[in-house]
Amino acid sequence: VLSTILTIGDELLIGQIINTNQAFIGERLNSIGIDVLEMVTVGDDMTVILNAFRRAWDATEAVIVTGGLGPTHDDITKKAIAEFFGTELVSDPALRRHLETVMAKRGLPWTTAAEDQTLLPRGAATFPNPVGTAAGIRMSRDGKQMFVLPGVPYEMKEMIDQSVIPFLTPLAGGAAIAHRTLRTTGIPESFLAQQLGNLDEILQGSKLAFLPSAGAVRMRITVHAPSADEARTRADQVELRIRAKVGKHIYGTGEQELEDALGALLLERKLTIAVAESCTGGLVAHRLTNVSGSSGYFERGVVTYSNPSKTDLLGVPEGLITSHGAVSKEVATAMAEGIRRAARTDIGLSTTGIAGPTGGTPEKPVGLVYVGYADASGSLAMKFTFGEGRARVKERASQAAMELVRRKLLHL
């Protein structure tokens, strides 16, 4: 099965938005063995959209369209579908009932914009949008399929995974590609490659891609095989050989974030944690609490941005800050001990550093961060230098802080 991914929106053509939808859909189609012939992006222009529909429909069996399903005037995708399939837009009673319920729940009045959202091309099948109001549309003809989804990424993603991929999987005929993603942190890509050594021996015909981001490198294994079972088995074997070389750097697999891995570990060990943040400004707490069920181990966090707050909330002596500076091994350690004591948790974790762009000195440059850790057996602090870029320093420091806890718990 061959496919086309068609994204619609003027904002994409003028480069106001980076098109992440394409890559997401491409990855998902690829995972079930459906090749993408082309990705095409066009603006909110009827003639151009119809032309793109025609080409995609002629050349491929599955056309995935995103964008232009919203309630405002520039959204003409639905009219284009009706025109392309030679039919008309009619109000769908089921969709109308659903939308009425949603609007009532949110206490919103019924508007013409809502009315427009109940319109569907005659003959269309719909599929649900679990996180928004615009339903997905599927048109079938001559054994070919066109799926139309909203362009808002978090709505689109849910709908691809819950409806489009399950629908297309049987049509793809069980072609077997297995992907496996191993997630590492605390080690640069080039060191990871070096520690892995001879890749041919490890991969034995499979493929490996390194995907770096701030403070993390994902390794993606891709295996092609005659059957799904065999692809999985071979991916297992490659994973084992990789783990034998660099296992301690791997905190998780697939979509697992470091906070998910750490959370599972804390829950399993029945340990509680509290966090005192300076330079990360709440990001460590935010990430830890992104995990559903984190109230089972996350007791509290404090963002002690001012020096008085470090003394008030953590009992860090004023003299310690004066003599060593707020960004120091000593203060990081005292912060971790202080939050552990105040929150009465098993673990206390702290960050203090210079996120920049201002505030750096030759001795303490932007990017300098100390992470402090305290538990019943004692406390320590680690020093990091993360370079420039406020957002990046915060991201990398939060990563380093959580990874320090993970390694302490696993004695790595």
Added chain:
Amino acid sequence: VLSTILTIGDELLIGQIINTNQAFIGERLNSIGIDVLEMVTVGDDMTVILNAFRRAWDATEAVIVTGGLGPTHDDITKKAIAEFFGTELVSDPALRRHLETVMAKRGLPWTTAAEDQTLLPRGAATFPNPVGTAAGIRMSRDGKQMFVLPGVPYEMKEMIDQSVIPFLTPLAGGAAIAHRTLRTTGIPESFLAQQLGNLDEILQGSKLAFLPSAGAVRMRITVHAPSADEARTRADQVELRIRAKVGKHIYGTGEQELEDALGALLLERKLTIAVAESCTGGLVAHRLTNVSGSSGYFERGVVTYSNPSKTDLLGVPEGLITSHGAVSKEVATAMAEGIRRAARTDIGLSTTGIAGPTGGTPEKPVGLVYVGYADASGSLAMKFTFGEGRARVKERASQAAMELVRRKLLHL
């Protein structure tokens, strides 16, 4: 002048890489008044590439191609150009000399891969690659242009700015486009459209796009005019007419985030703020501290996830939590008052709610959030219902919390 952006590479089709080149080039073309008709992405396949060349060349006057110029085996773009223009690849002496110098400087030996990089389609003009080895190629015929660049973003960007845009600017004939983005929060897209009323009157020939994301809608104005000055003036006028209708919902323009706008306001008024978060788990503090210079107004934050932490750190009476529940108007108000008192700041801000996916009840469903606010004149709490999705509830609640402060300060 109409253009096509064509990006080539298997890694794009399988979603291994997010295509940022397209958006960069689109933005640059747009800035000199060249419209993009389509963005097309294809794999490293000769037939598909030739087909895409043909369509782009027939439909538009400028075709920008990136990808497939590198030294590896799957890079067939150059062969495709030769084939498309009915010519052959020949070694270019100037390119060869340049490459020999570069390789010698880096102490690298001459290889067949290097030899391949000296090949150009006969009749091609080249343009320099200041940061890499693969030169850019320009083919002209019948007044149309094809530019071919490497896909590596930092090489491509330099070459677009230093060669492609300067070449195309005179051809674009000095037409001018102005963009203006107005950022709103706290109002859904459909309500915004309704409050704007008759769009034709407001726009008078300009264009408006609504770009929604969690808890925010951006409105993008696009104006085409004969001169840059006139485009700017007309954008100003459209902005004024929009502000007259929905001004209070607009917190900023361009790339400004709500935390930037709020930070500027606090700094200007010389006001300090402290935050007590429950359901947002540190996200409000994280966003506020994403702003460089935020230590000038952000004193501290606490993430009081457990009930004891609400009592310890904020002095919220245990009895209040027992009688009303941690997620209540009363507790939100007490939290805001408590953090203001503890931190001795002008403003105290709080969030408490049910981020989900678990923990909801019929009376207090997932997505229910109270935002509390306290200043010298008193305190209050507002109730919100944000629907499902843990990350989304956190995002929307953080947005609502910051927006509440902005509106209080501006008496909106």
